[in-house]
Amino acid sequence: MKLYDLELSGNCYKVRLFAALAGIPLERVPVDLLGGEHKRPPLITLNPWGEIPILEDGDVTLRDSQAILVYLARKTNALDWLPIEAAPMAEVVQWLSTAADEIRNGPANARLIDKFGVPLDKADTLRRSARILPLLDAHLAERRWLALDHPTIADCAVFPYVALAPEGGIRLDPYPKIRQWIGRIQELPGYIPMPGL
Amino acid sequence: MKLYDLELSGNCYKVRLFAALAGIPLERVPVDLLGGEHKRPPLITLNPWGEIPILEDGDVTLRDSQAILVYLARKTNALDWLPIEAAPMAEVVQWLSTAADEIRNGPANARLIDKFGVPLDKADTLRRSARILPLLDAHLAERRWLALDHPTIADCAVFPYVALAPEGGIRLDPYPKIRQWIGRIQELPGYIPMPGL
Numbered sequence: 001m002k003l004y005d006l007e008l009s010g011n012c013y014k015v016r017l018f019a020a021l022a023g024i025p026l027e028r029v030p031v032d033l034l035g036g037e038h039k040r041p042p043l044i045t046l047n048p049w050g051e052i053p054i055l056e057d058g059d060v061t062l063r064d065s066q067a068i069l070v071y072l073a074r075k076t077n078a079l080d081w082l083p084i085e086a087a088p089m090a091e092v093v094q095w096l097s098t099a100a101d102e103i104r105n106g107p108a109n110a111r112l113i114d115k116f117g118v119p120l121d122k123a124d125t126l127r128r129s130a131r132i133l134p135l136l137d138a139h140l141a142e143r144r145w146l147a148l149d150h151p152t153i154a155d156c157a158v159f160p161y162v163a164l165a166p167e168g169g170i171r172l173d174p175y176p177k178i179r180q181w182i183g184r185i186q187e188l189p190g191y192i193p194m195p196g197l
Numbered sequence: 198m199k200l201y202d203l204e205l206s207g208n209c210y211k212v213r214l215f216a217a218l219a220g221i222p223l224e225r226v227p228v229d230l231l232g233g234e235h236k237r238p239p240l241i242t243l244n245p246w247g248e249i250p251i252l253e254d255g256d257v258t259l260r261d262s263q264a265i266l267v268y269l270a271r272k273t274n275a276l277d278w279l280p281i282e283a284a285p286m287a288e289v290v291q292w293l294s295t296a297a298d299e300i301r302n303g304p305a306n307a308r309l310i311d312k313f314g315v316p317l318d319k320a321d322t323l324r325r326s327a328r329i330l331p332l333l334d335a336h337l338a339e340r341r342w343l344a345l346d347h348p349t350i351a352d353c354a355v356f357p358y359v360a361l362a363p364e365g366g367i368r369l370d371p372y373p374k375i376r377q378w379i380g381r382i383q384e385l386p387g388y389i390p391m392p393g394l
């Protein structure tokens with residue numbers, strides 16, 4: 001399986017992290033993002049959205065880091081990481097939506113602005129972060145992992161851009177439960193870091 | 198199964214639409230959104246995020262319309278609507294992410310501003326819509342349904358706020374393939390509309 005990858009991308013790191021934790025081998029293909037490689041053929045043909053990561057596995061091509069996590073979990077039948085019964089699967093999917101919306105448009109975009117100079121509305125990213133991080137902290141006050149009583153792809157999807165929030169000027173000091181959860185993820189067997197963590 | 202519901206909410210309608218198409222009975226509990234019922238107990242206890250829909254089924258409580266679609270599909274083992282093999286499930290999940298991010302923060306929020314006076318950045322919603330709608334139209338140029346060769350919960354998740362885009366001042370005239378797809382959904386057996394459609 002081939003992952004079109006960027007070391008500094010939290011979305012790519014979600015996939016690398018889960019693959020490392022679950023012991024799934026990946027071939028990493030570095031993408032020259034600064035050079036715009038993702039906006040030109042062949043990558044723009046693989047993903048017309050002009051984004052990475054992209055996963056290629058035989059004739060399967062996937063964009064969207066959440067969908068790639070689901071693919072890897074189902075392909076390896078990693079039922080602990082993504083159950084297929086209704087309730088636990090839906091619990092996990094709730095957090096995939098959170099990763100796709102609240103985390104991306106909050107701390108992830110704040111980091112894009114501060115670290116890479118992407119012209120987005122900083123106040124908007126801070127407002128969104130100030131809403132989601134307290135909700136996350138309160139949620140984690142009562143449990144060790146986001147979705148179930150053990151780590152799932154929900155944790156892999158939400159973790160990177162929350163842990164990288166300080167690179168977008170967002171301090172995690174006010175969120176002790178989030179910081180403890182970050183620590184628990186970093187202690188998982190097979191954990192790998194990325195720059196900034 | 199109890200759905201805390203608002204007739205005018207596209208997120209609630211996603212759930213009602215899929216339940217109607219798949220023949221899943223739901224008990225609808227209308228929520229007084231204007232009166233802030235979702236921000237007070239007991240609803241804020243069911244969903245600390247202060248949003249609807251909320252699904253209650255015995256001791257299962259779910260926020261997030263995408264997760265609720267997954268729950269209903271898995272609970273009824275509706276494998277046509279949500280396969281559990283790796284590739285087709287991931288294809289569907291790609292569009293759940295799109296519904297959660299690009300569609301919500303584009304056409305859905307544009308409608309919140311125009312129809313309900315919610316103070317969000319209109320230019321930002323239009324910019325996001327102008328990116329996602331052409332991508333969606335191009336995608337649908339080559340296929341009849343978003344994810345697979347038949348309707349799935351991906352279509353149910355993306356359809357409402359795309360079809361309601363004109364209520365946010367976004368014309369669908371430039372997107373003939375999207376309009377044909379909307380027509381196909383509206384012809385599905387069991388289809389139900391909502392106000393504005």
